[in-house]
Amino acid sequence: MTVNPEEPPIISFRDVGMSFGASPVFDGLDLDIRRGEFVSIIGPSGCGKSTVLRLGSGLTEPSSGSIDRSTDNVGYVFQDATLMPWRTVRRNVELLGKLDKMPADELTRRVDAALETVGLAQYSHLLPRQLSGGMRMRASLSCARSTSPPRRPVAPRRGRPRRRQGMFSPPSGASPGPRSDCCRPPRTERSPPPVAPR
Structure with a gap:
């Protein structure tokens, strides 16, 4: 870009x-x-x-x-991988969308795209403890990438x-x-x- x-x-x-x-x-x-x-x-x-x-x-x-x-x-990725240890990679990435009450089909599409982008699609069933440190950070990045645009009005250009x-x-x-x-x-x-x- x-x-x-x-x-x-x-x-x-x-x-x-x-x-x-x-x-x-x-x-x-x-x-x-x-x-x-x-x-x-x-x-x-x-x-x-x-x-x-x-x-x-x-x-x-x-x-x-x-x-x-x-x-x-604005998405924010913390210094440490802020993943819930009892949730799989996919369930961690889904969490913000579920809290935001995103429609299920839209959530699935966004999560799939986010995991594919960071190369974790084939590891989405694993728990954080089963990942390397770099993979955990990529999972955290996927969480930020998968959230929906804000519903409240802002003033975009x-x-x-x-x-x-x-x-x-x-x-x-x-x-x-x-x-x-x-x-x-x-x-x-x-x-x-x-x-x-x-």
Whole structure:
């Protein structure tokens, strides 16, 4: 997918700051994310990378500044595979759709597509403990991909179809080291979307 720099952003951070009680995490974050764009959030442990993702997906409100979203159809994949250990892969992926009372045929179609996309279709009958760590993370990604668009009204850009935006927290233990500079926003890098193999 080609990113159009003239297209209004899906999520905009404006002078966003975050603190937990008297402990500041960062401040002065300005960031625009557009449809089809891949943005990497980079920084040492404790600088607020996961907090930025939680803010962008609406799971947390900022302490200062503003966040504007043109959609609330945002998927979030946590650092750890948040799977229910007693449910099979398929039943885990189905769960959010069932809670959302998605029609059975639509749920089946979405779950099948999500599992196929991450290469877990043939492992859908297994329990999380029977999967490798990477497979569990892919199952978690399938959960985010299978949910339905929101039923409550939002204000999408006129004439533009809604698309699910993925926000991914870095894997546990992947941070490069302890934080040394409090209140400095994490760095962001942009890369072109990957090209699907032919």
